[in-house]
Amino acid sequence: MVGSKVAIVLLQRDGEAGTPLVFDIASIEKLRSIGVAGILTGTLPSATQQNAFLSVPLRLMAEEALWLVEKQLGYLVHGGGVVHTAAEAVKAEDMKEARNELERSFEAQREFKRQQHLEKLRRLGVKAENSSGTETDYSRLLESSLFIETCDSSALISQRQREFDKPEIQARLAQQLRTGCKCKGDFHVYKALREQGYFLSPGSRFGGRFIAYPGDPLRYHSHMTVQPAMDYRRDPLDLLQVVSGGRLGTGVKKLWVVGGVKDDYDSTDAESGRVSFFSVEWAGFG
């Protein structure tokens, strides 16, 4: 069902993998309920340098976006394209209507503020003066305190977005996202861990490709740093990484996990057969 799918906006230039973003709050909630946490990246206009409280858009890892598309839980939208087509579809009367709508909102705000002002004067027992000078000051103050409400999501755009949910468009966008990925194997590692119920988030802070949580990251500690996928038969284990990874793990109580992907694996169902995992930790001596 198209309506319940999550729109994932892909911001990309030609030849680039692009950045998958989700702008809609309801969609973000839904993603979380199915085990995709993502990272909130939008900052606050009034405090641009902090990163403790972030807002929409939610940024997804490429693997997450591809997985959502594959599971029919989401669809990709060409970010630049959708804004252009939506903007082109705007007619003069739409603009006029929008301006009228804004003016109506201003009038309502003015009315509300005037009421409040009078109420306050009455409470203080001051008689409303009708001297024209103060009146002008007051209305200037009033005008500067009016808010322009910006919507969380655009009705115009969300309508257009659904037009992208066609198999051939999805295949093309997914392909573009996939070719821009660092490593194809990572997607298999992602899927195999998802199948086992793990929440995954980016792991570069901890020296890995992913961090795996046994449940929602707000409720559980992660206990695995997952390494970039290896080719099961060809790639040698990087022992220097084992040493530093294992040592890091003992400090932050995370296991260093590596998955080998079999590229000749034909079955299309379970990923767990395709990826062979190993966990490493410092033995505590030597």
Place this chain on the structure above:
Amino acid sequence: MPKHVPNAKRYKYPLPIHPLDQLPELKLYNPVSWVYWLYCYTFSTNQLPSKIHAEFTHGKHLTIARPDDMRYLWENGFFGTAQLSRSEPTWRKRTMARLGLSEGSTALEHITEKRRIERLRFKQERSQFEAIKLDMRQRGVAEDHILAEERAFLKSLREKEKVLEEEGEVHLREVDEELFGPNEQLIDIEVLELMPVEGIFLTFALPVLEMNVKTLLANLAGDEPTYADIHELCLKYVAYHHYRSHGWCARSGIKFGCDYLLYRRGPPFQHAEYGVKVLEACKPFDTTLFTGAARVLSGARKPFILCYVELQKPESEVLESWRQGRLDKVFRSYKVGEVSYRRWVPGKNRD
């Protein structure tokens, strides 16, 4: 060696080659002392009386076996790591203590006698158990049951040993037998191992090891190396030489997932100050490869240095110099640049 030599005295010199500091006092009013001083100056040398013997063992491991040499390299710049200790060779001392040995001969004879008795007892108990095991097999007892019995037996042996240890008795394992030579003396089996870069430094940069440069290179990279075979080693050496010649004591950083740890003076004085990762300039790399190391290091409060080494000559030229054993020309083809790396958190790094 007398006990409690102060560190400042024991580790007086930062490198195995010393300056000429044994010259006699120069008395300006006494012309004879001028002559004597000049004589001493002309005929002293800072060459080692004899170079240190090193050899390759277990494949590519460059090792020093003589206890005096091991100590000399450790005390003069902290070169190498003793294979059975954390860094400084202490195995012999530890083992003597563990086995209750002292240099005096009576204690040694005493331990030898006790060792014989203990060994005899162990053999008896083992053969008794072997008999029980055989009997169980013949009676068709399940294999995992036998295994459990064996475990219980080993455990009981261990407990008996513990009791002995608690009574202050020295425990001698059967395998400790191999540590004694025909004259019942403890054999020092520990050797000091040098990293390949240390081997090059102590041969090419300082004339310390009794080893020919060509032999060294052939052992490190093979007889007919390609440039790819020597590339990594050259990068790592250039960085190593860079830090050593700026007065740092550089030691292996493997435990921290980086290439080198830099000490202001050396491990007995203070912790390492920096961790260094050697990277090839102009070559893209995956940042996840060093965020792990950076985190381990920042956990230990050590800044992380990315040391970029750049090749400035054609590879073929460098390879040709390598083949000729002209290491000066090889290493002169590289340039070093450094960047310090730190994780930055906007919320925490405001001040």
Place this chain on the structure above:
Amino acid sequence: MDNQHIIKLVRNNLVHQQLWDDVEEAKLEDTDAWVLRGLPPHKLSNDDPQLDHEWILPIELSQYKPGKLTLELMDKIFSELKCRRVTLGIVNDDGTVVYYFIYKGLHKPKRN
């Protein structure tokens, strides 16, 4: 896998530095890898039910060359040894041997 030249090095380290007992060498059929089996002086992890023999795979870390241990090889070693974990005995070129547990599959980190 060619690790015979370092088997003695790791064996000596286990016996004479780490003070393990009962250390034996063995060669695996399938992979030609040499392994060690021995008894540590005490339990290595709080999660181990009891003190037991461990399998050790000696392996060399060279900072100048890529390694040889693929995950396929690791799978083969696990299937031949039929054990819970293998301890990697990593021989560095700086004179140290360091030990790391490797478990098949996803494992829970040990309690400290």
